[in-house]
Amino acid sequence: MFDERSPIYQQIADQIKNDIVSGELKEEQQVMSTNQYAAFYRINPATAAKGFQLLTEEGILYKKRGIGMFVSMEARDKLLQARRERFFEEVVEPMVEEADRIGVPLADIMKHIEKRKGQQS
Amino acid sequence: MTLSIEVKDVTVRYGKTTAVDRISFHLEGGKIYGLLGRNGSGKTSLLSVLASFQPQAEGEVRIGGEAPFENAAVTSQVCFIQENGHLSDGYSVKDGLKLAALCMPYWDSPYADRLIELFGLPLKKRISELSRGMKSALGVTIGLASRAPVTIFDEAYLGMDAPSRYAFYEELLKDYMEQPRTFILSTHLIEEVSNLFEEVLILDQGKLLLHKETELLREHGVSVTGPAAKIDEFKLGLNVLGEQQLGGIKSITAYGELGPERASRARAEGLELGPVPLQDLFVHLTKRGGSAS
Numbered sequence: 001m002f003d004e005r006s007p008i009y010q011q012i013a014d015q016i017k018n019d020i021v022s023g024e025l026k027e028e029q030q031v032m033s034t035n036q037y038a039a040f041y042r043i044n045p046a047t048a049a050k051g052f053q054l055l056t057e058e059g060i061l062y063k064k065r066g067i068g069m070f071v072s073m074e075a076r077d078k079l080l081q082a083r084r085e086r087f088f089e090e091v092v093e094p095m096v097e098e099a100d101r102i103g104v105p106l107a108d109i110m111k112h113i114e115k116r117k118g119q120q121s
Numbered sequence: 122m123t124l125s126i127e128v129k130d131v132t133v134r135y136g137k138t139t140a141v142d143r144i145s146f147h148l149e150g151g152k153i154y155g156l157l158g159r160n161g162s163g164k165t166s167l168l169s170v171l172a173s174f175q176p177q178a179e180g181e182v183r184i185g186g187e188a189p190f191e192n193a194a195v196t197s198q199v200c201f202i203q204e205n206g207h208l209s210d211g212y213s214v215k216d217g218l219k220l221a222a223l224c225m226p227y228w229d230s231p232y233a234d235r236l237i238e239l240f241g242l243p244l245k246k247r248i249s250e251l252s253r254g255m256k257s258a259l260g261v262t263i264g265l266a267s268r269a270p271v272t273i274f275d276e277a278y279l280g281m282d283a284p285s286r287y288a289f290y291e292e293l294l295k296d297y298m299e300q301p302r303t304f305i306l307s308t309h310l311i312e313e314v315s316n317l318f319e320e321v322l323i324l325d326q327g328k329l330l331l332h333k334e335t336e337l338l339r340e341h342g343v344s345v346t347g348p349a350a351k352i353d354e355f356k357l358g359l360n361v362l363g364e365q366q367l368g369g370i371k372s373i374t375a376y377g378e379l380g381p382e383r384a385s386r387a388r389a390e391g392l393e394l395g396p397v398p399l400q401d402l403f404v405h406l407t408k409r410g411g412s413a414s
Contacts, residue, residue, distance in 0.1 A: 006396055007336045008316060035298045042290055043316040044153055045298055047336060 008043055012051030017060065020071060021079050031061065031069050123150030123302055124185035124198060124270045126171065131180035133166045140166040142327035143180065148305075150185075150270070153297060153317055155335070156307040158324035159407050164307045165203070167324065168275050171305070172201030184271060197226050200269035202260045202277040210249035214259060217248050225267040232296075233266035239288060253280035261289050265296055273305045286310075290317060311400045321399075325407045335399070342397030342405075343379050346372040351390055355383075362405035374405050 019025040034052055038045035052069055055061040060075045072078075099109060126148040133141035141163040148154055158164045170177045173189040173196045182189055189195040212220065218237075222228040237244065240258035243251075251259065257280035264272050278289050294317060297304060308314055315321070321338060323330040333341070342362075345355060349371040356373050363374040374397055379387075387394055397405075 007339045009336055038298065039291070039295055041316075042287075042294060044294075044319045044335070046152070046319045047316070050336060 008047050009051035009054060012037065012041075012048060013054045016051070016055060017079055020060065020075050021083070023076075025071055027071050027073050027075060029071050030067070031071065033068055125150045126271065126303070127181070127183040127186075128167075128171075129181040129183075131167070131170060131177045131182060133163070133170060133175070134178045139327055141170070141177070144324075144327075144329045145180075146322060146329060146332050148303065148320075150303050151301045152319045153293075153304045153306070155311075155315065155318035155321040156305055156324065157309065157311060157321055157403055158307070159309070162324040162407070163327040164324055165275055168201065168273050168305065168307060171271070172196075172199050172273055174201065197224075198269060199271045199273070200225060200264055200267035201273045201275065202264040203275045204257065204260070204277050204279055210247070212248055213244065214242055214246055214248060214251070215244040217259065218244075218263070221263045221267070225263075225269060227268035227270075229266050229268050232268070233262060236262040236265060236292065239292070240285060254282055254285060257281045258285060258289075265292060268300060269302070271303045271305070273307075275307045276309075279308070279310065286313070290314065293317065311403055312398065315399045323403065323406060330406060338402065339396070339399060341378065342374065342376055342399075342402040344372055344374050344395040344397050345387060345392050346370065346395070347387075347390070347392035351392060355387065355390070355392060362402075374401065376402070376406070 016025065016031060025031065031052075032040070034045050034048040037043075037048040037052075041048075052061060056063065056069075059072055059078065061069045062072050063069055095109075096106070098104075099106065128147075129145050130143045131141060131145070132139065132143050144163075144167065156164050156168070166175075169175050170182060171184070171189070173191065176190045184195050184199065187195050189199065218233060222230065222233070236242075240255075240262060242255065242258060242262065246255075248256070248259065257278055260277045261274070261281070264274055264277065278286055281289065290313075293304065306314065306317070315335060318335045320333065321335050322332045331338070345352060347355075347370070349366060349369055352371040352373060356375070359373070359375040359379075360377045361373050361375050365372045379394070384394060
């Protein structure tokens with residue numbers, strides 16, 4: 001569920017984003033209400049609402065009056081775009097640093113990736 | 122219905138001992154508040170003033186705009202549940218509940234019945250014969266079913282075992298969402314319940330150390346870890362609550378916002394930044410000599 005590592009509303013927002021990226025939550029699909037969310041995760045509804053508000057501000061969710069919150073049409077593209085931008089900084093850089101630290105030559109990494117590519121196609 | 126609570130310069134004394142020392146705060150109606158503090162920090166004294174169980178020595182209390190002490194119009198709106206309840210031990214559970222129903226104008230009988238079943242309360246037993254857990258469950262049942270606009274649980278659920286406590290948390294949330302009202306829970310089981318609180322108040326030695334939105338407080342603590350010399354330089358100007366050193370590595374817990382500039386400096390110097398769990402923050406803030414500014 002939630003850890004103590006960051007504010008809960010942030011974790012709620014991240015969870016919903018992950019569900020959108022993985023396709024579990026589709027565009028134009030309704031998400032749980034803040035009260036459902038609060039009851040399910042045993043958190044204060046104001047905290048859940050804060051997470052939802054964050055997603056609304058980022059254009060990931062939008063509100064249909066009197067009905068609930070829905071996933072925006074362009075939500076997934078937006079999230080993928082943002083993750084691609086951070087991919088090299090957050091995934092590749094730390095990997096290269098670790099490889100350097102433990103003495104794995106970059107050529108080996110390239111070879112490994114090529115091999116995987118071969119298996120996939 | 123929800124009622125706001127205004128506390129202004131309230132002091133509570135027992136003889137020469139000052140239990141609550143000029144505390145002021147404002148609680149908006151319709152939220153769940155956590156009141157945290159070590160043993161003897163003044164939690165129960167403060168809460169019993171809110172519940173009009175005793176008058177304050179100095180200062181003012183207003184609930185829904187009115188002074189509560191010896192004011193039936195206000196006291197009927199407040200339900201105060203303590204762990205070592207004020208339940209009449211000689212009664213059976215059933216009669217104890219009947220008595221509660223008579224005192225509480227918003228009592229919800231069907232809801233009480235559901236809670237009795239949920240917690241498995243033995244109706245025919247005398248209250249004095251109940252186990253600690255069952256006494257707590259009875260208190261919690263009365264508090265929830267009272268549907269009082271201001272409901273206060275003073276460590277009332279600590280005697281319950283973990284499954285019952287979780288059942289209580291679930292019920293509290295569910296009922297709060299259906300019938301918004303003001304709840305105040307005092308506790309030292311912070312980790313377990315902090316997610317329920319919209320705001321927390323921390324008391325220390327009779328004073329109000331802080332009153333903050335829970336999520337903001339969570340963002341307010343930071344731990345910084347790295348080589349001791351670098352940390353010693355980095356910590357200048359920070360409000361450091363605690364330090365730990367293992368060999369050449371040092372870790373500090375700081376209170377207050379780091380700011381983007383300091384954060385990027387930390388990253389540039391290879392220092393590791395981490396969050397501080399609420400429980401740790403509480404421990405650091407309330408140990409002797411800790412301070413929040």
